[in-house]
Amino acid sequence: xxxxxxxxxxxxxxxxxxxxxxxxxxxxxxxxxxxxxxxxxxxxxxxxxxxxxxxxxxxxxxxxxxxxxxxxxxxxxxxxxxxxxxxxxxxxxxxxxxxxxxxxxxxxxxxxxxxxxxxxxxxxxxxxxxxxxxxxxxxxxxxxxxxxxxxxxxxxxxxxxxxxxxxxxxxxxxxxxxxxxxxxxxxxxxxxxxxxxxxxxxxxxxxxxxxxxxxxxxxxxxxxxxxxxxxxxxxxxxxxx
Ligand SMILES: [Zn+2]
Numbered sequence: 001x002x003x004x005x006x007x008x009x010x011x012x013x014x015x016x017x018x019x020x021x022x023x024x025x026x027x028x029x030x031x032x033x034x035x036x037x038x039x040x041x042x043x044x045x046x047x048x049x050x051x052x053x054x055x056x057x058x059x060x061x062x063x064x065x066x067x068x069x070x071x072x073x074x075x076x077x078x079x080x081x082x083x084x085x086x087x088x089x090x091x092x093x094x095x096x097x098x099x100x101x102x103x104x105x106x107x108x109x110x111x112x113x114x115x116x117x118x119x120x121x122x123x124x125x126x127x128x129x130x131x132x133x134x135x136x137x138x139x140x141x142x143x144x145x146x147x148x149x150x151x152x153x154x155x156x157x158x159x160x161x162x163x164x165x166x167x168x169x170x171x172x173x174x175x176x177x178x179x180x181x182x183x184x185x186x187x188x189x190x191x192x193x194x195x196x197x198x199x200x201x202x203x204x205x206x207x208x209x210x211x212x213x214x215x216x217x218x219x220x221x222x223x224x225x226x227x228x229x230x231x232x233x234x235x236x237x238x239x240x241x
């Protein structure tokens with residue numbers, strides 16, 4: 001509210017319901033009387049940890065959700081929000097979370113990318129609501145667009161964003177190739193895969209790495225490339241079919 005000063009706030013746009021995003025919206029709405037706009041409530045699949053998921057493999061922050069948030073106005077892909085001097089287009093971009101929206105500000109050729117494209121690291125895809133196929137297809141959608149600058153919710157602004165998006169796609173594709181190669185030799189658990197693939201990465205990051213590897217495996221299982229024994233969960237042994 002200090003930053004807003006005496007300007008009029010007419011709309012509050014919410015990208016998604018992770019705990020570092022939507023929780024302030026409701027109190028800001030009460031102070032400003034501006035309605036909140038969002039895709040919808042926190043998805044059910046993202047609210048609970050499954051019992052058979054190894055807790056040490058979970059990314060704590062992205063696991064909890066803001067289950068209290070309900071947007072005043074539900075919006076979806078292609079919806080346009082016009083206000084005094086601005087035109088926003090909403091893009092539904094599931095992948096990181098199924099209720100994720102990006103917002104394109106026409107007047108400034110700017111895309112507010114939320115957590116879909118971040119300026120400081122790659123996006124976490126927490127299973128089961130996070131979906132790598134959706135994430136990748138929604139990255140590819142951005143390649144067809146013309147915004148000149150991205151303003152993510154974490155990290156600095158991204159100028160010349162298309163090469164940046166391309167490198168995110170390539171990074172995930174390389175990771176997929178690595179995972180297939182590793183379990184082609186012998187079946188492995190997520191933990192073993194992380195030890196293999198991320199051997200040069202600090203162990204404090206292995207939790208997040210595990211959730212990313214798991215997202216890749218679920219995606220490969222969906223298209224029939226890999227299978228898991230005994231069941232599709234994070235503690236299973238994964239093999240190439
Ligand atoms: Zn998030």
